[in-house]
Amino acid sequence: MLALLLNACATTQPGNEIPVYDAEGTRIDTQKSDVIVYQKTEPRSSRVVIENRSTKNAAVIALMQSAKNHENAGDLVSAASALERAIRISPRDAELYLHLARLRMQQNNFQQAEQLCRKAISLEPKYSPIANQCEDVIEASKRAVSG
Secondary structure, X not given: OEEEEEEOOOOOOOOOOOOOEOOOOOEOOOOOOOEEEEEOOOOOOOEXXXXXXXXXOHHHHHHHHHHHHHXXXXXXXXXXXXXXXXXXXXXXXXHHHHHHHHHHHHOOOHHHHHHHHHHHXXXXXXOOHHHHHHHHHXXXXXXXXXX
């Protein structure tokens, strides 16, 4: 997963695109579906975060699809097993930890869901969509345990 922090103008007018470049200076087409661009929500921040999710291993993609199919069929154990195998192949892919954490929530394994999300957060930029989703899972886990 490619994640870069680039400086950009924080005061752009609506409709004005901020040009975004990778580390080699090549302009990134932010309209492509495999590139996610978002601006940090920190006050006075002008950092733009780029994520390129098109570099997933083919085996990981297949395992993610298998997990989704098992989950849709109600087989959460097999779904979790597929995600655990994907994590062994790609241990720095935070998205896998998030998906497994959501499965653990469905299995009422709230403590493990929280631990998986903390691992995912450690692999992601602070304000990334995955980190934000993990924070939501952690909050839900805490509510489930306390309530």
